[in-house]
Amino acid sequence: MPDDTSPTAPSPAGLPGEPHPEYRARALEEALVERGWLATGAVDARLRRAADADAGTVHAAGAVVVARAWTDDAFRSRLLEDATGAAASLGFGGGHGERLVALAQSAEVHNVIVCTLCSCYPTALLGPPPEWYRSDEYRARVVREPRAVLAEFGTVLGDEVDVRVWDSTSEVRYFTLPQRPAHAAGLDEAGLRDLVTRDSLIGVRLLDQARAG
Amino acid sequence: MDAPYDLGGRSGYGPVPVGRGRAWSEHWEGLAYALGALVAQASGINNDALRHAMDTLDPELYRTSSPAGRWLAVAQRCAIEAGLVDAAELADRAARRAGGLSALDIDAYPEPVASRAPGPAPAHSKRDPPAGRRPRFAVGDRVRVDGRRSTGHTRLPGYLRGCRGEVVADRGFWVFPDRHAHGQGEAPTFVYAVRFAAGDIWPGAGTHHVHADLFEPYLEPTDA
Numbered sequence: 001m002p003d004d005t006s007p008t009a010p011s012p013a014g015l016p017g018e019p020h021p022e023y024r025a026r027a028l029e030e031a032l033v034e035r036g037w038l039a040t041g042a043v044d045a046r047l048r049r050a051a052d053a054d055a056g057t058v059h060a061a062g063a064v065v066v067a068r069a070w071t072d073d074a075f076r077s078r079l080l081e082d083a084t085g086a087a088a089s090l091g092f093g094g095g096h097g098e099r100l101v102a103l104a105q106s107a108e109v110h111n112v113i114v115c116t117l118c119s120c121y122p123t124a125l126l127g128p129p130p131e132w133y134r135s136d137e138y139r140a141r142v143v144r145e146p147r148a149v150l151a152e153f154g155t156v157l158g159d160e161v162d163v164r165v166w167d168s169t170s171e172v173r174y175f176t177l178p179q180r181p182a183h184a185a186g187l188d189e190a191g192l193r194d195l196v197t198r199d200s201l202i203g204v205r206l207l208d209q210a211r212a213g
Numbered sequence: 214m215d216a217p218y219d220l221g222g223r224s225g226y227g228p229v230p231v232g233r234g235r236a237w238s239e240h241w242e243g244l245a246y247a248l249g250a251l252v253a254q255a256s257g258i259n260n261d262a263l264r265h266a267m268d269t270l271d272p273e274l275y276r277t278s279s280p281a282g283r284w285l286a287v288a289q290r291c292a293i294e295a296g297l298v299d300a301a302e303l304a305d306r307a308a309r310r311a312g313g314l315s316a317l318d319i320d321a322y323p324e325p326v327a328s329r330a331p332g333p334a335p336a337h338s339k340r341d342p343p344a345g346r347r348p349r350f351a352v353g354d355r356v357r358v359d360g361r362r363s364t365g366h367t368r369l370p371g372y373l374r375g376c377r378g379e380v381v382a383d384r385g386f387w388v389f390p391d392r393h394a395h396g397q398g399e400a401p402t403f404v405y406a407v408r409f410a411a412g413d414i415w416p417g418a419g420t421h422h423v424h425a426d427l428f429e430p431y432l433e434p435t436d437a
Contacts, residue, residue, distance in 0.1 A: 019311035021285055022241035027306035028248055028289055031298040034319045037255040046247040054236040099339065099385065116221030116370050118264060119280065128246070131233035134280040138229045139220040143372065143423050144415055152229050163421035167221060169368045170404050170426035171338055172384055199234075 053127030061092045062125035062175060063196035069102075070180045071189045079177065080104055092124055098173045100124070105178050105203070109162045112150065112203030113174040114142045120168035122175045126198050133202065143167060153204040176200070181207040217275040218268050222372035222415060242281030249284040256295030260338065261394035265366035266291055296327025338388035340401040346386075348403040349429055354380045356407060357435040358427065366394035369431045373423075376414050377437055382406035384426050391430070403429045 018024070032038040065087055069076040079086040083100035087093060100122060103111035115121065116139045121129040132138055142149045146165050147157060157163060166174045178200040184192055199205040237243045253263045266287050275283060293300045302322040309316060350356060360375035368390045384404040392400040407427050411418040 019307040020241070021245065021282060022239075023310040024289070024303070024307045025241050025244040025248055025285055027303055027310055028252075028285075028292060028298070029244070030316060031302055031306055032252070032255065032292060034316075035298060035325070037292075037297045038251055042251060043244060043247050046251060047243045050236060050243060050246065101382075114221075116372070117218060117368065118267060128236035130235060131237065131280070132230045135230050135233070136220055137226045140223040140226040141229065144222045144224075144411070144418055146421050147419065149229055153231050159420075164408075165421060165423045167370060167423060167425040169370060170384060170428070171387060172404075172406075172426050204231075 050128050060193075061087075061090075062122070062198065062201045063193040064090055065092065065102075065125060066177060066196045066201065067189045067192040069177055070184075070192055076177070083175075087125065098122075098124070098171045101172050101174050103164070103166065103174060103176045103203075105176050107179070108160075109164060110150075110157055110203065111164045111166060111174075111176045112142060112146055113166045113168060113176070114139060115168040116140070116143055117167075117169060120173065122173040122201075124173070125175055126201060130198070150204060153199065155205055176203045178207050183208070216268055216371075217270075217272045219371045221370045237281055239281075241285075242279070245281040245285035245288065248288040252288040252292045252295075252297070256291050256297055258291055258295065259393055261366060261388070261390040262396070263287070263291065264390070265394040266294075268366055293325075296325045299323050299325045338393075338399075340386050340388065340399070342386040342401070342403070348383055348405075350380045350403075350405055350432065350434070352380050352382060355435050355437065356380060356405075356427075356432040357437070358407075359431050359433065363391065365391060367391050367431075368426075368428065370425060372414055373409065373425060373427075376409055377435055378407040378409040378413075380405045381408045381424065387428070389428055389430065391428070405429070405432070407432070 029038065029043045033040055065079065068090065069079050075086060079102045083102040084093070086102075087100055103113075105111060114133075119129050119134040121133060123129070138149065143165050146163050150157060168174055178196070180192070181195060184195055187195070195207060197205060197207065200207050237246065253260075258266070267283060270283060270286055270290075274286060278286065289303060292298050293303070299322060302325075305322070306316055355377060356379070357377050358369065358373045358375060362374070363369065382405065384406055386401050387404050389400040389402045392398055404426050406424055409423045409425075411421045411423055414423065
């Protein structure tokens with residue numbers, strides 16, 4: 001788990017002849033602070049916010065949006081029509097003015113998101129992307145062999161399912177609207193939120209699988 | 214040789230590290246991401262130029278670094294190129310830290326040379342089309358992607374070059390990264406979500422579809 005306070009003990013992990021990246025990062029921070037370009041503590045504050053967003057509540061905003069869509073048909077329609085506006089109506093928005101687009105999962109259609117060029121991701125709803133999402137393996141492979149990649153997450157789809165991969169090449173940020181799981185009968189909106197996983201909104205896992213998001 | 218960052222569809226990659234489900238593993242990696250964002254703000258670099266700084270990292274460095282290592286390199290580079298800090302100063306400060314020494318006085322280092330005026334954080338990149346400017350394509354249109362290779366920054370993934378697809382959504386009017394990254398103005402243009410059959414991109418790839426958001430200059434009409 002990311003720890004926002006204690007550096008890992010520097011080890012010879014950098015390129016040969018280069019100081020450990022912890023030292024290089026702190027050297028950059030120190031120079032920028034001393035020259036007046038950054039406020040003291042700005043880097044640690046930002047790091048702490050990202051670590052908090054990555055902690056237990058990583059997908060909190062996304063879960064609120066999905067649970068509302070599961071319980072309110074008008075909201076669901078609006079979300080699929082204008083996800084930016086629907087999310088904003090609940091207080092969530094893209095920090096850089098990105099446009100949000102929601103993709104509905106169904107028995108017939110399965111959507112999965114990627115950014116093959118860098119690591120564009122719906123941060124406003126899901127926090128910082130997981131390391132696997134930034135990995136070269138995911139970026140290279142999921143556009144070409146999504147079924148094989150999904151199987152590595154334990155998601156095996158039938159041949160009849162229309163698999164749609166969305167490469168985030170503009171300022172549009174995609175997320176999926178998972179199907180409401182069969183075991184969710186009788187739960188209220190708050191209970192439904194607890195079922196929603198980050199990985200289901202990326203599209204690499206289904207909610208009827210074991211909860212491993 | 215394709216740019217190292219343009220990874221979509223490349224072969225030779227192994228299993229996805231599905232167990233690495235957190236944002237970072239080591240503390241310095243979190244620092245690198247935070248610094249990348251803060252240096253971008255402090256230097257006033259726009260998002261497209263920031264991405265271009267990543268695109269044009271030394272290819273060997275890109276290939277051998279983790280995503281966080283790439284961001285640290287980009288943060289260093291943007292800070293140096295904007296004139297926020299001198300490269301020799303950064304190297305010396307890092308070496309002193311690694312050696313357990315305290316930092317030198319700031320006056321001991323050369324004054325950085327600004328190559329661009331630092332400015333405020335970049336604005337959003339969605340624009341309203343001017344009166345009379347209409348999208349060239351509509352939902353349902355068949356389009357062919359430009360097959361030529363860009364020599365500068367682009368948001369056109371290499372795997373789609375020359376491919377034919379269908380417009381499935383109009384995404385609005387946005388600053389054009391291919392110009393904006395190079396300080397050539399915003400040149401805003403329409404963006405479309407375009408659907409491609411995987412088998413048309415990679416023969417034998419299967420029955421799935423790939424969608425990408427493509428800027429109007431990347432596309433031309435086709436009947437095929």
